[in-house]
Amino acid sequence: MENVPVTRQNSDEIDKFLDGAASFADMMFGFMDEKSNDFDEKNLEDSVGGDDEDDAQVEQRRVFWETHEQLLQATLFRTTTLESRIRQATKEALSELGAVGVQCVCRRQVAVDCRRCLQRELSVRLQTAGFNCYICKSKWRSSPEIPSGEYSYLEVLDKSNPKKGDVRVVIELNFRAEFEMARASEDYNKLIARLPELFVGKAERLKALIKILCVAAKKCMKEKKMHLAPWRKHKYMQAKWLGTYERTSAAPLPVGYSDRLQKPKASLLTFDLKENSPAMHYSAVEVVR
Known part of the structure; x- marks a missing residue:
């Protein structure tokens, strides 16, 4: 599928598409939640050895994964001019950092590929390029559904359109890795392989992607007759990038x-x-x- 450039004039159509993608994923969540009520320990034991599927089940599984792959690609490739500009600037900054290296200031014993320092250096370079780039740290409490946790990532706030207000663009350096699962099915791994390692996109786009991928993860584990880990659930993944967070502005290191x-x-x-x-x-x- 070609990556068609999008102008500001039709960016509203993209927002409507993302809303539609999110609505579709919501529908799939509802459907799978209803089905999952019957999936208890007894059913898990009874299903061991019952790998035979009829033609209808095989067809339903094929349609599910094909539909999700198409929806995922459409959500990823319908990008705006703003997202493309930030993505290009991020790639250029990462290329520069790869050439000169990142000086770790955390004073850790193992300072290779320090995520915190890489985010700081990248944020400074994006600020120099004219973007309002910040380091965000999300933190959430435990609940009966998910454990507590915290996470850091980058974001750019675009304030060029007063009518729309601040537009939030999330930058995630290890996007694909965040959704990989060790014992996933071939269909799920094929879907995850479509994800970029570097994600740059509006919060609405990220929200739609999280729903699509979490539905797929839940479907994958059900096909494998396994329970979905709490840190793979939709609520946990959403808390990383779309929950409560603190925003800080990175400053360059002092000379010398x-x-x-x-x-x-x-x-x-x-x-x-x-x-x-x-x-x-x-x-x-x-x-x-």
Whole structure:
């Protein structure tokens, strides 16, 4: 399917499409919730070994996954000019960071691919490119349905159209990985493979995608005769990007800060010995904080 550029004039049509996608996913949730009432431990035991399906069941499963794949692709590819601009700027910034590297300031023992520092550097570069980019941290409490948790991601607020108000565009650097499941079916894995690793899209688009993918995850686990993990449920996934969150603006590192961090740290216990007795070989003790 081609990625057709969309102008501001017909962006309203995209919003209507996203509302329709969300409504369809809501309908599917209702249907599957009704069916799931009969799926208890007894049914799970009785179904073991009953892998035979009639032609009608095979056809229903095929239609379900084909429909979801089409809906997923349509939701992903109907992008607006604003989303395309932010996506391109994000890719360019990531490319630059990949070339120069990201200086971790968290002082962790393992600082390779530090998500927090990558988000900070990326946010600063997008601000420099003219976007109102922020780091968002969501946090939610536990409930009978899902455990508590917290999550961080980026967002851009576009204020260019006063009539529509602030338009929120979410940036997720590991979008595909957030929906991968270790014991998923072939149909589900095929659907997830359609997702981009870098997601840049309006909150409405993300909301529609979460519903589509959570319906698919629930269907997958039911076909596998397994229970859906609490952290895979719709309410949990929605809380990550669409729940209550705090927004902060990233600031660039002070000049020379990264250079100071790169200096090796040695213990003072061996410093004088090495200075006064060059013939003696003592290894410096690394300070781990």
